Every structure is written in structure tokens, then in C-alpha cells.
Amino acid sequence: MVRGPRGGRVPGGPRGFLVRVRRAWDRPLTAYYLILGGSLLITVLGLVMVYSASQIKALQSGLAPAYFFRKQLLAAVLGGGLLLAASRMPVRLHRGLAYPLLAGSVFLMCLVQIPGIGVAVNGNQNWINLGGPFQMQPSEFGKLALVLWGADLLARKQDKKLLVQWKHLLVPLIPVAFLLLGLIMLGGDMGTAIILTAILFGLLWLAGAPTRLFVGVLGAATLIGALLIKTSANRMSRLACIGATDPGPGDQCWQAVHGIYALASGGFFGSGLGASMEKWGELPEPHTDFIFAITGEELGLAGTLSVLALFAALGYAGIRVAGRTEDPFVRYAAGGVTTWITAQAVINIGAVLGLLPIAGVPLPLFSYGGSALLPTMFAIGLLIAFARDEPAARVALTARSKRKPVFGRRPAGVRWKTMRRRVKKRPSGER
Template sequence: MPSKTAGTRRPSAARGGGRTPAPPRRPRGGGVRGLHERARKAWDRPLTAYYVIIGAGMLITGLGLVMVYSASMITALRYELVPSYFFRKQFLAALLGTGLLLAASRMPVKLHRALAYPILVGAVFLMVLVQIPGIGHNIGGNQNWISLGGPFMLQPSEFGKLALILWGADLLARKQDTKLLTQWKHMLVPLVPVAFMLLGLIMLGGDMGTAIVLTTILFGLLWTAGAPTRLFVGVLAVAGALGTLLIRTSPHRMDRFQCIGASDPGGEGAPCLQAAHGIYALASGGWFGSGLGASVEKWGQLPEAHTDFIFAVAGEELGLAGTLSVLALFAALGYAGIRVAGGTEDPFVRFAAGGVTTWITAQAVVNIGAVLGLLPIAGVPLPLFSYGGSALLPTMFAVGLLIAFARQEPAAKAALAMRRPGWGKRVGKRWKSMRRRVKKRPSGER
């Protein structure tokens, strides 16, 4: 008698192709957790800081050129100049700055240290010349300019920032090598006296904004050097007291403090005119702005549209998306600088990278904070973005320093050594091999 199960079809290996079913595939990291893991791995790569510094620096500079052209056209026409007048000057400064950036990025650390004292002496000499009648020029109420002939002007205090960073980093590095930074007097002397000398020369010209940035650079050097909290707070208290005294004794500076968050521009020449119209420009930009060149505030309502308040014009023409992109680029540049400073064993590289990062990020915060109405108007440009060759040249050299420091990390050196040569080198090698083959041929075959 046939079995009951005779007609029942059993599972056959043929149905699966004779293979055992594969184990379930492990799901890839998804969601926020997977994104965070992939981002962490990307940041841990040895050349990440190197590429971020190059990319962020170039993008900020390129976008700044576009915005300088857009924001300065009306100002140029007001002075009966061609619309591209300020853009041409800024573009020339950017070309020179690119040369400085490339030179600084290829210099060895020993040469950076060798340049510290000459740059400091040159900056002090020029800052003294500014105070001599007939040589120094007063622009915007500040006696801090030297004429180079024609339309070209130089602001030596901008080079004083770079000088303090290089000289201070070299000084602190030598003291760390001799184990002297454990004593507070060696940490302060002569760094703080020289910094206060530079601050005094700047304040003789009345430039409070540059003095604030230079003070933050000094604090950045002390913080990177591991200054004790009591020492750090003490220097901060002295600087704060001097700053408060200088502000309270100047009605012009007191007016700037009273304009924080001001929404009423007042009449022509009112102290809060610029602050209020900067907020108006940002508010009218919306999500994606009115389009390049379509700003309304730059038609005379917003003074200094292409210099100190160029971020407001960017907000009006590019909207919230544009301003957040600029903030993200500065944040990326600052984070990469911190990574370079924290990932090196060379004390000079650590102090110099920390000083440059403090300089660029602090000046960006001061400028953007003033445009947003959160800080008083300090009169400092947005680094790499605002119009002004005197500010652009030393800043691009400083970015070149960060690139050089990022290249010289041991892991980055190894990664660059293993990297495939560029197309230029490959073409050169092929051309040389072809020439060698042609030379080896008999004369009749050529």
C-alpha cells in the first residue's frame, strides 16, 4: 500500500540550486549613527585636514571675490569709477596672495621660524611709520594706513597679527625645548610685553577692532602653550580693564556698544545706521536670497557694503543658504586648524597653527557677530572674504602655513608619498621615455 507521503514533494536541493541558503547580509550602518561613523572615519584619514584647509580657504576666497564684485559696483559708480574697480584690485591681491600661499605651503618649518624675527621687525617699523605725519594716513577715523602710490594703500597692523603668531610660536617653542614654560614668568616675558607694544601702536591710530583681534591671538598662544587658568584669567582681566577704559573714554566707541541689536537706523549720520541696515539686509534675503547683484541695501543705505558688512550683502543676495555655507566653510577651516595643532609633536607647529586658527576664527566671529547685531561694530573685515588687500595677503600666507603644517604630519607624509603622481608628472615621464627610445634608434630609422 502506498505511503501517505508518497505524493508529497519534499524540499529538494535542486530548488535552491544545490547550495545552502546564504546567511542574512549584515546591514550597513544607516541613519544618524551610520552617518556619524562614516564621517568619523573620513575625518580620521591622514590627509583630511590638508584637503579641508585647501578647499575651505580657496572656496572662501573665490566666493569673496564674487561678493566683492557684486557689493562694490554701486560704490565704484558713486566715485565715478568703472564698476569692476574694487574687484580688479581685490583680484590682483588674490593672485599675489595665492603666490604667498603656495610659497608658505612649500616652505620647511625651519624657514618659517627664520622669518619670525624679520617679519616682526618689519611690522613694528611700518607701524611706527604710520604715526609720522605726512607718511601715515587717516581713513575712517583710524590712523593706520601708508600710501604705496596711486590707489594702493597698506595697513601694517594686519601684518602685525602674522608677526605676533610666528614670533610668539618660535619663542614659546624654544622655551618649551629648554623646559622653561613651567614657570609663569617665562611664559609671559617677553611675549606679553611685545604683544602690548603692538597693541599700543595700534591704539595710537585708534583701531580698536584690530586690537581686539590681536588680543585674541595672544590669548590663543597662551592657551595653546598650556597657561594655567589663574595666569590666563589674570592676563584676561588686565586686557579687559584696559579695553573698558579705552571704550568709556571714547564717545564713538560707546555709540557702537549702544547699537548692539539696534533696529532703528535713525537719520543720516546716525551711529546705528550701519548696524540697522545690516540686519535689514539679512532679514530681506529669505531662504535663498534675491540673487547675485540684486541687493537693495548696497545702493547707499548700507555703508562699507564691500568691506566690513559684506556678509550682510551675501545674506541679502544668497539668503540663509549662502550665509550658512560661509559659516560652514569657516567652521571647517577652524576645525582642520585645531586638528593640525593637536596632532603634531613639533611645539612650533602646534603654537603657530593654534595662533592662525585663533586669528581667522576670532576675526570671523567678531565681523559676523557685528553684522548680526550680537556684537558691537569693530571695523574688522571678514577674513579671505571682505575687500582689502592688506588683510588678504597675510591671511592667505597664514593659510599656507596651515597647509604646510598639515603636509608635514607623519601620516600625511606617508600618504602623500604613496599617492599616484599627478598628470603633469606622468606626462613628463612618458615624454622622457619617448626621447630615450628615439635616441637609441639607429640613425637610418629615425
């Protein structure tokens, strides 16, 4: 038997190990460390894989081998600043950003549709040229805007006891979400529209929408989605490539099949960093939508499982933050961010594995793309701020800061108090 941290006895062996793991998992700062550590590890590993996967693509375009890596590194540095700023902002300031961010996102998404301002990439017109090699995708900021605005709206209505009425659940949340979805679909970006729909459903679920209302909205969205897929030959071809093992007529499933080839050739530990064969022109978009396939080829099953474990830890921590808070805005915002990142990761990885149609969405924090990285890192900063703001986490952080040594030694006052406590505990005859 081993004595636990609170004086209780912990059995030895495997059972004791599980007890200690469970106690460590239940500590106040677990969610904080998981979000901070998991997101940083995903970002750093993503930078490494962007550099490895994009070199051939850059050379084929007549650019320097590190061209895409340098742009991603710049975006990661800027995103780190946004993450730090968001993690230090109070909740009231996050709520204050909701309406300006929503208005700015709608305005920019309207600009995308103006000829000469909007830029089409791979058939989707959802980009704005900022000059030179820099472009921005406003729909990525629309995800963050919907999370913050929707969380603020639902929190205000919950405070006024209005969410018990179905019309207050739907209006104006559903019309504004449909406005964003319509602007995105004007550019043809079905993948981003799916992520936005997932965020909407996540907010409705957290608000306690009745089952019949939830099923009704889900059915309407499914019907609209099926109609949009049926009326587009490109989307129908992507749907037909699920589980494909042959490129098919006209090589319509070329990307899906070569993504499977990349994963299959990686084995358990991969062919080595930088040794991918599929990125030599065989796999389109190796540094964006299909970077997970290159990761599997170069780092093997071990690398892909590590990425999946990091996303799972991030998702668990977000759910834990949303479940433990008493602030309705924090619950809705944390749940919305967790739904966003988890759904986008599932859709991207599912497409690479051939389990879902190719939606053209990047892997959060991992794939190349500054427009996707900046709002995602700000959203991670939100989760960090919420995790730090838990009462038990605040107490633990305060206690840790008081115990922190100065230059490897405890401050003199702390050392003197510690010595005095030890003297008081000794028997009188030993003094």
C-alpha cells in the first residue's frame, strides 16, 4: 500500500496505478495543461510536417523550398500572440467582441462575392487578396464569430429565462447562421458550411433544445445539404469516392486513392521524415487537406495515432471546461469551440481515411493556411482563459505562484516560515 496525496492509502500494482492516474486526471489544472500542451504540440508538429510536405510543391511552383513553411511560421507567431491575448482577456471582453466580429465577418464575406476583390481557389470563391502572396478566407473568421455571438446570445436569453420557449431558441440564432451559410455557399465552399452547421447544432444541444426541435432543424439541414450535393457533379463525384481503391474514370478519385496509398506505405513507424513519395506530385494538396496522409507515410501509424491522441485530449479538455463551469457564456463558448475543432478534425481525417467525402477543410492547427490558423489559435486562447477561470484552477494557480522558487531557491521569507513550522512540530525535549 502507498499513501496518496491526501493521506488516503493507494493499493500497489496495476490497480494502484489506475487510482493514481484517476486522481491526477481529476486535478483542477488538468484541463488547462491539456489545452495548452496539446494545442502547442499539434501546432509544432504541424509546422514540421508543413515544411516536409510542402517542399516539392514549392519547387514545382518555382518557389523556395521553405516558402510555405515561412508563411505558416509567420501565421503561427501571429496566432501565438492572439492565443496569449485571448487567454488573458476577461470574459466580459470576449463577450464584447462578439457583435463587432460578427459584423466584420459578414461584411468581408459579402466583399468576397464582388468581382475583382474575391479570389477563387480550387473552384471556391471564398478568398480576398491582401496583396502579394497573402490571402484571407473570411469564412474561417465566421466560425469564431458564430461561436462568440451565439454563446453571448444564448447566455443573455438564459439569464432572462427565455430559452424555455422554442422561438427564443431559434430566433435570431437560426436566421443569422443561415445568413453565414448562404454567404459561404455562394462561394461553393461546402466543407466550411458543414463545420458551421456543426457549430450551430452544438450550440442548440448545449442550450437544451427539445428533441423534436433538434430533429427538425437537423432534418431541414440534411435535406438542404442533400439537395446541394445532388445538384453539383463535383460534390457527387466526391461522394462516390468514399472507400474507393481505384482512381476511377477520369481519375476522379485520384486524391482519395493516393491518400490511402500514402497511409498504407507508412507502416508502423513510417518511411522517415521527408522521405514521402506521394508528395512528389502524386498526391494533390499534400500540405493542406491531405497533410495527415503525408504524416502517416513519413511517421507511420505511431505518428498518426499521436495526432489523434492530441486531438482527443484537446476535445476532452474542452468538454470538461464546458461541463464544470457555472457561467452560461463560458459553457456555450467552450462547447462551440470544442465542437468546431473536433468536427473539423473528424471531417478532415475521415476524408483522408476514405470514410467520408473530401470536404476540402484543413486539419485544425496542423494543416497549412494562415486564415484557418489565426482564428483557431484565438479560439484555443478562449479555452485556456476559461480553464484558468475555474474557481479550483484559480486557487491552484495562486498556490503554485506562491510556491515558485526564485532562481532555484525559495525566498527568504518562505524558508524562514518553513523552518519555524518544523521547529514547532518537534518535541519540546529536542529543541
